[in-house]
Amino acid sequence: MLTEVRQKAIADYVLRNDVVTTTQLSQEFNVSEMTIRRDLKKLEEQGLIRRTHGGALSAGHSHDIDLRTRATTNHLLKKAIAKKAAEFMGPHETILIDVGSTMEALARELPTSLGLTIVTNGIMIVNALLDAVGVEVYLLGGSLQHVPQFLMGPSxxxxxxxxxxxxAFIASSAFSFEGVVTDSNVHQAEIKRRMMKAAAQTYLVLDSSKIGHSSLNFVARAEDFDVIIIDDGVDMSALKISDGIRNKFVVASTHDITSIPDSM
Amino acid sequence: MLTEVRQKAIADYVLRNDVVTTTQLSQEFNVSEMTIRRDLKKLEEQGLIRRTHGGALSAGHSHDIDLRTRATTNHLLKKAIAKKAAEFMGPHETILIDVGSTMEALARELPTSLGLTIVTNGIMIVNALLDAVGVEVYLLGGSLQHVPQFLMGPSxxxxxxxxxxxxAFIASSAFSFEGVVTDSNVHQAEIKRRMMKAAAQTYLVLDSSKIGHSSLNFVARAEDFDVIIIDDGVDMSALKISDGIRNKFVVASTHDITSIPDSM
DNA sequence: CTTAATTTGCACGTTATTGATCGAACGTGA
DNA sequence: TCACGTTCGATCAATAACGTGCAAATTAAG
Structure with missing residues (x-):
């Protein structure tokens, strides 16, 4: 069998089987494992497969994307923003926290020694605080909404x-270049507005990927917030906002972040 | 099995089971616990799971259930009781559900086609129903209590x-031989009583290990319930109750359940 | 048929993965 | 709070997989 033909056949074989070992291929094609390794190396350079210790995986296999997408959704970025936001909290304050993954990260970064009282309507926020001793949590009850998960209703x-x-710490899922905050969920948009009314100071928390997008339901304008917390991936020059609003921006640095787990 | 494939499989396994122990994974994948720890560490760095002392939790559903209680108490027993309890629910009913691990099992066994409305003050109940399409959930809001996890307060x-x-389905953590239901938490005991008042029919749900124990806070007497659901491990002759009350007992069979080998 | 080029297999040093050990850290119950 | 049992993680040794260099085998070209 010609070398090139065999390599093509190996590529097909990997594609069909999703996962193969070097030994398996060696037996299947009656060549030494060394040859198989050389073949796999070539195929990987062509992007046809992905090598791993012990064998190979098909390149675009669903398993690759499947679980990994969730991991790469700026988990560390949100953590950096959350840490910065947590710095603004003072002793014995009552804090309103909105719904969203960044808010969940914020909940996990809350200082436990300040005697904070957290009020929220987000299930994930409460879950994040289940083990947080030293933090008083009040959950606003209501009907459970499934996507995103929050509680709503007249109460x-x-x-x-x-x-x-x-x-009040409000998350933004869409922030236009003109500084308009919108949300995809009409109910939570209303709750965000009421949270802002109920708090003496309002903080907008978002990551830079949200900039330049808009959703259906108006929440507030950038000038309605006292502080806007964002990561350092933001291109401030792209924003068409006044200098007064620009001064409200607080940028969380993501440079010194390591993937070392929580120290609590 | 290739390392990378195993790690992905572990991630899937954790995702399906929500909560797993290191020992459990070690046996499931036939590798040492040390290897499992190394795998879990990698997966956590990727944000796919969350590690805890003793095992791991799925990243998305971060209900921090106590690993030990889940691993040591007979989870399948509660499941059998829960299944029996679920049989009593009719179409479009509004159901009050109490707090506790048996109630959590009940939440997971709820029929999704009846159009039920579930009202509870238990965090774990809501977490169990996060993905339950077809079940309307109303969470009674209030201050978060940590052990056990529930919401309380005037609202x-x-x-x-x-x-x-x-x-109303009420869980019992202590049921004396004379048929007196008590609870270790004064607040939840009061909430149980009010739940019973608010419901047309009341169901007591417990497993046989709760019999013969008493706690500080009175909840109700056996005769206050319309139905008492219990597993077949109960020794009815040990109970000093009238025949009228005996007739309220419904015994869930655990006969066909393969019990988990306790690896303690 | 001969020779050069390529490919293959093997030996051997290198790296990756795994399991065992043991002190440290954690969680539990008194 | 303390003591106890369990779990964790750093480290080491063993095994398996890897990659480079080289010689043998195969193929292609003259």
Whole structure:
């Protein structure tokens, strides 16, 4: 069998079987494992397969994308932003926290020694704080919405109306170049607005990937927030906003981040 | 099995089971616990899972269930009881569900085609129902209590007062030989009582290990319930109760359940 | 048929993965 | 709070897989 033909056949074989070992290929094509390795090396250079210790995987296999996409959704980026946001919290403050993955990261970064009281309508926020001793958590009850997961209903509004919090941390899933914050969910957009009303100070928290997008439901304008916390991937020159609003931006640095797990 | 494939398989396994122990994974994949730890470390760096002392949790559903209770208490027993309890639910009913591991099992066994509305103050219950399409969930909001995890406060009482549910499923952590239900938590004991008041029919759900124990806070007497659901490990002759109350007992069979070998 | 070029297989040093050990860290219950 | 049992992680040794160099085998060209 010609070399080139065999390599093509190996590529097909890997594609069909998704996962193969070097030994397996060696037996299948009656050549030494050394030859198989050389073949796999070539095929990998062509991008046809992906090598791994012990064998090879088909290049575009679903397993590759499947689980890994979730991991790469800026998990460390959100953590950096969350850490920066947590710095703004003072002792014994009552904090309103919005719904979203960045807010979940914020919940995990909360200082436990300040005696904070956290108020939220997000299930994920509460889950993140289940083990957080030293943090008082109040969950606004209501009907469970599944995507995204949060609680809504008149009792959420009532509670927020009768509440005076120190700070509200609002997540933004869409932030236009003109500085307009919108959200894809009409109910949570309304809850965000009420949270802002109920707090003395309002913080907008977002990562730079949200800039330049818009959703259906208006939440607020950039000038309605006291502080805007964002990562250092933001291109400030692209924003068509006044200098007064620019001064509200606080940039979280992502350079010194290591993948070392939590120290608590 | 290739290293990378195994790690992906572990990620999938964790995702499906929500909670796994290192020992469990070690046996499942026939590798040492040390290797499992190394795999889990990698997977955590990728953000695919969350590690805990003793094992790992799926990253998405971060319900921090105590690993030990899940691993040591007979989970399948609770499941059998839960399945029996679920049989009592009818179409479009509004159901109050109490807090506890058996109640969590009940939440996971709920029929999704009946159009049920579930009302609870338990975090674990909501977590169990996060993916339950077809089940309407209302969470009674309030302050988060950490052990056990539930929400309490005046708004819980208010909501229950203005509510008329079809059925209430109450968990019992202590059931004396005389048929007195008590609870270790004073707040949740009060919430149990109010749940019973708010429902047309009341169901007590417990496993036989709870019999013969008492806690500080009175909840109710056996005669206050319409139905008492228990597993077949109960020794009915040990109970000093009237025949009228005995007739309320419904025994869930665990006969066809293969029990998990306890590797302690 | 001869020779050069390429490919293959093998030996051997290098690297990766695994399992065992043991002190440290963690969580639990008294 | 303390002591106890369990789990964790750094380290080492063993095994398996890898890659380079070289010689043998095969193919292509003259």
């Amino acid at each position: 959420v509004f009532e509670k927020l109306q009768n509440m005076q919090a120190d700070k | 819980v009482f208010e909501k229950l007062q203005n509510m008329q549910a079809d059925k």
